Amino acid sequence: MTSPVPLVDLDPWFHGTEGDRAGVAVRIDEALRDSGFLLITGHGVPRRLRDDTRALARRFFALPEAVKAKYTVAVGGRGWLPPGAEANGYAEGTETPPDLKESYSVGADSAVGDPEVDAFWFQRNVWPDEVPELAAAANEYMLRMRILSNELLRIFARALELPDTHFTRHTGHPTYTFNINWYPPMTRVGAPAADQFRIGPHTDFGTVTVLDRQAGVGGLQVCTADGRWADAPFDPEAFTVNIGDLMARWTGDRWRSTRHRVLPPDASAPDEDLVSLIFFYETDHDARISSLAPPLGHHRYPDVIASEYLKEKLDAITVTNP
Structure with missing residues (x-):
């Protein structure tokens, strides 16, 4: 059975011949058309940085709730998203219970000089005093993720036989978010x-x-493309990569923005808790996104301004208390 998430080694892209680079681009095009997800190895991000960032985040999430509450924010803010803040199913128009997670959220904080834009998209990052080392680790992680994401966008352009800068010319001053998600165990959150x-x-x-x-x-x-839910394969050395709605729109639905979910805690593993490091990359806040025309793209969508489009999406998943 074919894996629902193919594995692509990026080492030939970084260190191989032009033929090797072309081969990587072809495999990524195939993965994004068929799955919308892929695993990447050969990315060059050190294991130490990933492990250290996760360990420091665990120290924060282990703090008493009253301490974490000092850093409480709503979706789109910089700080702690407590239990009950998000219900991602709402983005599909489905009313579901809140997601069983906590998050610490930071992101792009280099202001563009427009107070209205900066107030949401480039807010000052807030770091917990109780875990002072987290700031340095997370900032280094975000820097490495931005470099890797831009490289992926260059590979995406090569996969479409477009100039390498087709996407990255819109990421000179990008918006992005880094969410550290903690999925507590069933022993803490209940069934x-x-x-x-x-x-x-x-x-x-x-x-x-x-x-x-x-x-x-x-x-x-x-x-999957035929509507089945499948467990994503795991490789401890790999990053899991997927595209979002903005990129699917940009490519005229050539590539899939694929539905996914994280299963609830299971009675077979009541003590299981997990920490995920999730880097959501976007574009310049004022980038105009125009769909690729056929034959590359399959559908032409009206142009959108990236920040306006993304803000509507974020608003949809925010749980509001009556």
């Missing part, structure tokens, strides 16, 4: 409600998502 997940079924919103995850019973599933 899930009906249709409740660690993250409910949804598609991502931006251009490319780079995920460093842990294997678990209550782990990642992707929806």
Whole structure:
């Protein structure tokens, strides 16, 4: 049976011949057309940085709730998203219980000089005093993720036989978010409600998502092209990569923005807790996104401004208390 998430080694892209680079681009085009997801190795991001960032985040999530509450924010803010803040299923128009997770959220914070834009898209990052080392680790991680994401966008352009800068010319001053998600164990959150997940079924919103995850019973599933839910394969050295709605729109639906979910905690592993490092990359806030015309693209969508399009998506998943 073909894996729902193919594996692509990027080492030939970085160190191979032009023929090797072309081969990587072809494999990525195939993966994004068929799956919308792929695993990448050969990316050059050190294991130490991933492990250190996760360990420091665990120290924060282990703090008493009253301490974490000092950093509480809503979706789109910089700080702690407490339990009950998000229900990703809402993005599909499905009313579901809140997702069974907590997050620490940071992101792009280099202001563009427009107060209205900066107030949402380039907010100052807030770091917990109780874990002072987290700031340095997360900032280094975000820098490595931005470099990797731009390289992926160059590979994407090569896969479409477009100039290498076709996408990255729109990422000179990009928006991005780094969410560190903690999925608590069942022993802490109790049995899930009906249709409740660690993250409910949804598609991502931006251009490319780079995920460093842990294997678990209550782990990642992707929806295959024929509508089946399948466990995503795991490789400890690999990042899991997928595209979001903005990139699917940009390519005229040549590539799939694939539904996925994170299963709830399971009674077979009541003590399982997982930490995922999720980098959501986008574009310049004012980038105008125009769909690729046929034969590359399959559908022509009206142009959108990236930040306006993404803000609507973020608003849809925010749980508001009556």
